[in-house]
Amino acid sequence: MKDGPHAVDIHVGKTIRIKRLMRKVSQTELGDRVGVTFQQIQKYEKGANRVSASMLVEIAGALDVDVRSFFEDVSTANDNPTPSEEFVVSRDGVLLNAAFLSIKNEAVRKKIVKLVQAIAGMEQLDDAE
Numbered sequence: 502m503k504d505g506p507h508a509v510d511i512h513v514g515k516t517i518r519i520k521r522l523m524r525k526v527s528q529t530e531l532g533d534r535v536g537v538t539f540q541q542i543q544k545y546e547k548g549a550n551r552v553s554a555s556m557l558v559e560i561a562g563a564l565d566v567d568v569r570s571f572f573e574d575v576s577t578a579n580d581n582p583t584p585s586e587e588f589v590v591s592r593d594g595v596l597l598n599a600a601f602l603s604i605k606n607e608a609v610r611k612k613i614v615k616l617v618q619a620i621a622g623m624e625q626l627d628d629a630e
């Protein structure tokens with residue numbers, strides 16, 4: 502008997518979410534593009550419902566991505582993501598990553614990383630007190 506969604510279904514769903522958010526497409530808009538409700542997109546993204554091969558091709562076309570990209574790193578997919586993995590696929594994580602990658606100046610990107618590291622270090626000191 503099955504105890505929940507398969508790790509591959511979860512991975513594909515998270516990848517759909519990441520690609521959708523990076524393209525600033527809502528669940529409703531994606532659903533309209535492929536002919537399903539936003540609730541169905543939600544279920545795909547959570548891995549609750551399996552995405553058929555034909556629907557995955559439709560989603561890839563609607564997001565203008567290669568269908569194979571949904572399976573990158575699938576061998577490393579697991580059922581227990583770390584907190585950092587959870588953040589990366591969260592709305593804030595995807596938006597932060599997209600904004601960061603849009604900064605063309607490498608020196609500015611490095612300064613942002615140092616700033617965030619400094620803030621994190623300060624917060625760790627505050628928590629220790």
